[in-house]
Amino acid sequence: MTISAKTKYCLITNDVETTSLWNHRLSDKTGEAVMKDGMPVLLDAYRKFHVKATFYFTGYIASKFPDVVRMILPEGHEVGCHGLTHDPKQAFDVLSLEEQIDHLQRAKDILQNICGQEVISFRAPALRVNRFTARALEKTGFKTDSSVAPQRMDMFLSFGSKKKLKWLTAPRSPYFTSPDDLAKKGYGNIFEIPVSSFLLPYTGTMMRISPSLISVARSFLALESQLFNRPVLFLIHPNELIEEEIEISAVERRAGNYISYLLADKLRYHLKLKNLGRKAIPLLYSQLDYLGSKGYKFTTANEFYRLHTGRM
């Protein structure tokens, strides 16, 4: 079966991790709230809008709270991998090839042991990858990646920004990547399904920061998807939908110099709090409502891979 030219596809993707957006750190308490509070909200929304989605879990949250993985299985959603840990010090763009293979294999084993299915889809924590990542993914049996956001221009607000300059020239339609660069077409076996973006990424974060800008961006993406037969891919996190107590007084400094501390740490932290928690739920519903009304068929990364490439 090949992909139908008439069918418009939409991938709703979810990164499931223990990051506390309220407190700007990793926390097991957040992991528990994600499972008990954030995930049920998402699953409920997807049921209402007939969405089959992909959930990328960190190995950490899966091993700590296996039920967070199990709960998506009866609904036919896909289990994907979001690395072993979301610790920025162990991001994929700072790991060697051997370390990436080790992280991917461990995370994959944890997830497969819980869900009993093969896990073939990957998204890097914070979308941070380097020249080894495509090879590490191939070595560990992954088939799809979704860590590239073509022509996304808000990189200064995120980590590993300089490496993300590659996004400026990344292809906009799904493609097989180079074995040395996920942001380039090539003869590798990893199929990249990019995060829809144009200047702004089509994500829960942007949706919360500016609901009006995101509706402009998504109209553009919907038009483009129709003209060029491209899927629309939306990225959200269940931790964006939970309420937590703020327990910190100052934002932890991760960036090296003061300017990037102001931009990447402080400004980013304050933007990320906008419409966070319960306020994000109606915004999510409006995305699903819009995409459904435009006639998109919701599909998962592995399903899209099979349809698009004819491979299994």
Ligand SMILES: [Zn+2]
């Ligand atoms: Zn993440």
